Amino acid sequence: xxxxxxxxxxxxxxxxxxxxxxxxxxxxxxxxxxxxxxxxxxxxxxxxxxxxxxxxxxxxxxxxxxxxxxxxxxxxxxxxxxxxxxxxxxxxxxxxxxxxxxxxxxxxxxxxxxxxxxxxxxxxxxxxxxxxxxxxxxxxxxxxxxxxxxxxxxxxxxxxxxxxxxxxxxxxxxxxxxxxxxxxxxxxxxxxxxxxxxxxxxxxxxxxxxxxx
Amino acid sequence: xxxxxxxxxxxxxxxxxxxxxxxxxxxxxxxxxxxxxxxxxxxxxxxxxxxxxxxxxxxxxxxxxxxxxxxxxxxxxxxxxxxxxxxxxxxxxxxxxxxxxxxxxxxxxxxxxxxxxxxxxxxxxxxxxxxxxxxxxxxxxxxxxxxxxxxxxxxxxxxxxxxxxxxxxxxxxxxxxxxxxxxxxxxxxxxxxxxxxxxxxxxxxxxxxxxxx
Numbered sequence: 001x002x003x004x005x006x007x008x009x010x011x012x013x014x015x016x017x018x019x020x021x022x023x024x025x026x027x028x029x030x031x032x033x034x035x036x037x038x039x040x041x042x043x044x045x046x047x048x049x050x051x052x053x054x055x056x057x058x059x060x061x062x063x064x065x066x067x068x069x070x071x072x073x074x075x076x077x078x079x080x081x082x083x084x085x086x087x088x089x090x091x092x093x094x095x096x097x098x099x100x101x102x103x104x105x106x107x108x109x110x111x112x113x114x115x116x117x118x119x120x121x122x123x124x125x126x127x128x129x130x131x132x133x134x135x136x137x138x139x140x141x142x143x144x145x146x147x148x149x150x151x152x153x154x155x156x157x158x159x160x161x162x163x164x165x166x167x168x169x170x171x172x173x174x175x176x177x178x179x180x181x182x183x184x185x186x187x188x189x190x191x192x193x194x195x196x197x198x199x200x201x202x203x204x205x206x207x208x209x210x211x212x213x
Numbered sequence: 214x215x216x217x218x219x220x221x222x223x224x225x226x227x228x229x230x231x232x233x234x235x236x237x238x239x240x241x242x243x244x245x246x247x248x249x250x251x252x253x254x255x256x257x258x259x260x261x262x263x264x265x266x267x268x269x270x271x272x273x274x275x276x277x278x279x280x281x282x283x284x285x286x287x288x289x290x291x292x293x294x295x296x297x298x299x300x301x302x303x304x305x306x307x308x309x310x311x312x313x314x315x316x317x318x319x320x321x322x323x324x325x326x327x328x329x330x331x332x333x334x335x336x337x338x339x340x341x342x343x344x345x346x347x348x349x350x351x352x353x354x355x356x357x358x359x360x361x362x363x364x365x366x367x368x369x370x371x372x373x374x375x376x377x378x379x380x381x382x383x384x385x386x387x388x389x390x391x392x393x394x395x396x397x398x399x400x401x402x403x404x405x406x407x408x409x410x411x412x413x414x415x416x417x418x419x420x421x422x423x424x425x426x
Contacts, residue, residue: 043300044282069257071285076306087256093289 003033004180014189030197038068109140129163149176174207217393227402243410251281322353342376362389387420
């Protein structure tokens, strides 16, 4: 299974100045372990062109590229996986298209969705939003740490916590059963992207060490 | 090759009252020869669910279902084809994904795009907008009849004319080398969808007869 510990979700608006690809590279050099391309407002050609560039840029680092929603683009660029939400294509339909070897992630925003997740089809779940998020206007209500723990407890798959997760939230999340943090604004658009990723990764490593102690 | 003579492009807003599937059925009973699902603002699940229903509804009529933009949905529901615009996935990429037996259409809005169209990959082109359209906010400038004729003359593929095409426009379009008309508002949202389709189809048949005479 992939290392979910620091999962970057790219945001076109926050990345406008530095660019999606450079943000991804800097974040990976700082410690990001997964990169997801998410750009729901982009036309498919721009999305595809960016996916092609990201795949090329990430290859030397061995960091997987996950495509949000657009399974066609994932297939076209031979991405490492797909991430879908509850309003995107059904997980079983996606799995049938991408084959058994690709990574498939599913967003879960409450306990029922965690229970309903088919663990024979999906590889990991994204649980959130933990806190109020500004980067996803149509997000479900924030779950908080308790909501996260409840959802995580109802699904045996590895998970990432998403939704305004900051360095200070990492230790309690790790204690609540979190396998990684998915971040948008904590990395995208930061003045020093590499340092932002490094600080989050360091906080994650400390949290895991202190949890295991 | 498919019969392009009356090509219906479904519009979610105009079809809101009657529904996409019922509009398609009524239009086909009136004479529509192709149905395209186009809903750029819909989430992928809603789009997929509608495509599944449309495929089932159109099957008894033998009328092809074409999916706009979302190749993943076209593959998932085994649709008859895909239609892409210049800002969607490249035609060659789509062809590689859907295989050689599916229909592939491409939108063309000027002579250069008609020239650039790879006739070994694409099956038909949609030329337009002919006139100012209200159903596609990001459409290119209207081409008029002269613009249509010029684009059609520069591409050997069958074509449909699109963009506020009404019954009165059919005869001059047919004379200018048109193989069919693609309509949105001339069918979607009309009080009597079946009659609207029938009247357009009748006008098309008359235009072809008068052209051949």
